[in-house]
Amino acid sequence: MTLEGVEPRHRTNGERQPCPFCPGQEHDTPHESLAYRTPGSRPDGPGWQLRVVPNKFPALRPDAGGTFCAVEGMVFLTTPGFGRAEVLIECPEHLTAPTALSPNQFAAVFRAYRDRMYTLAEDPYLAYAALFKNVGAEAGASLGHTHSQIIALPVVPESIEAELSGSDAFFARTARCVFCDLASRELADGERVVARSEHFLAVMAYAPRYAYEFWVLPISHTSRYETLTDADAHELAALMRRVLVALDKVRSEPAYNWFLHTAPLRSAELPHYHWHIEVLPRTARPAGLEWGYGCFITTVSPEQAATELRLALPPVA
């Protein structure tokens, strides 16, 4: 596994002029499905602080029909590309680094995740809302203006299914939430903890896929991201921002993804599951062992990465 050849983040592909996410270019995106706006400003015009619009190049479509069809017996399974694909434009300014967002702007991103989730849950054919962010070309970003993506799916995706069933099995044996156990053990040990705030913990992944992978989770139990209060959003944003500033410093602004793992839409509070955000920096290039066998090699231990990030943390704002 080599670190060479990983592209610097500023080389984002396909940067267009003018930026379709900047104010004044609202005609270049479909009609907004959510916006935080200055009172009196008109939908699909300037005056917004954050804007969610359908993706102009959607991976899934709301008009694609929603039923599974088994094809050719039990071997092949296919379904129409039903779902919703949206873009969450995080600020009107043409900022490319999420760490350049103001505290209020950063918090608004996490509020908007929650608000969209509530609305998407109203469609009974949608099972899950994937909320994620690609930063840098190496991590799949195609436009520089800082944004998140929302992909609402008619099924619970594979990775979430695996977490739900794994944590359920742990709960059946122990009557405990594995993420609660993880948080309390990591906090007691401290070795992999990067930072914490009153209600949230940022901790290196115990078995990272990429070096410097870290997770952010609420310290108290809750499976549903929808329970996030506005105050929580501010606290979460502040913690996230501090760790990302440290990551940018330690790894020279690597490309990364973050993704929210939470319970399925309309789920009741689950005793065994616990929402969290995983941040996956592109610190290597997965090859045959990773893609072929699901085994990941990293060259920096999570304990070492935690030490480096702790030393690079900016002060609490």
Added chain:
Amino acid sequence: MTLEGVEPRHRTNGERQPCPFCPGQEHDTPHESLAYRTPGSRPDGPGWQLRVVPNKFPALRPDAGGTFCAVEGMVFLTTPGFGRAEVLIECPEHLTAPTALSPNQFAAVFRAYRDRMYTLAEDPYLAYAALFKNVGAEAGASLGHTHSQIIALPVVPESIEAELSGSDAFFARTARCVFCDLASRELADGERVVARSEHFLAVMAYAPRYAYEFWVLPISHTSRYETLTDADAHELAALMRRVLVALDKVRSEPAYNWFLHTAPLRSAELPHYHWHIEVLPRTARPAGLEWGYGCFITTVSPEQAATELRLALPPVA
């Protein structure tokens, strides 16, 4: 998902002069564990046609100890880095494209996979031999001289475990091997078939992770790659080479990985499992949806990709 920014394959990272895999540089690699040699030539000297050596920068070590230790209760599990990491140097000439190998050289690669598997199976602490190939920097190759990697693990890796249990469940319901069903249905339908020979089939993955992902498998049932005869190796190599030539032509020499999925070491013949090779070209950059949720978006359908590859196939040699 964008295709822009995917690097051309010739930009392999870390190319060194002189190449440590070329004849005359045998002192630059650890002692060979297998070589196909001209009779009378000496180990670790020139005169070889194919050579397997321990990786100079091993991910796992045979002297690392082999027992699992549960750490801190049930939450964290760790084990020493026990195993073997080897490099299979496929030819003495400094060729970078596997398609440049002669038919005999290409066949020798598949014979050597089998031969090493037999030897590695003698170590009772090794559970699985991962055999894979990285072509191009984008796919994780760090040296240009065409080679495969062998990583022998003390556990059966996650992806193989999933295939074994999934195919076992299918067998329990149907008394059939799901891969045999797949092969016969694909052959009958033809739409995703790229090429076949007497005993082997090359077919596009029904649900590809990357566009142009294809699989090569024996048409008749066998779970154990070790059953491959020398004649099979020649036939497999010829089929594989034809499809790779077509892929290089259609996608302008993309980076790719291939990996062998076979039964664990020392496994009996399994009625539900079926060895196969998966070829994964880097035709896109996985982002948050792929890494975070296990959902893959491709922009070329397997049926379209099959058509393109069929049209680009070289004649049977």
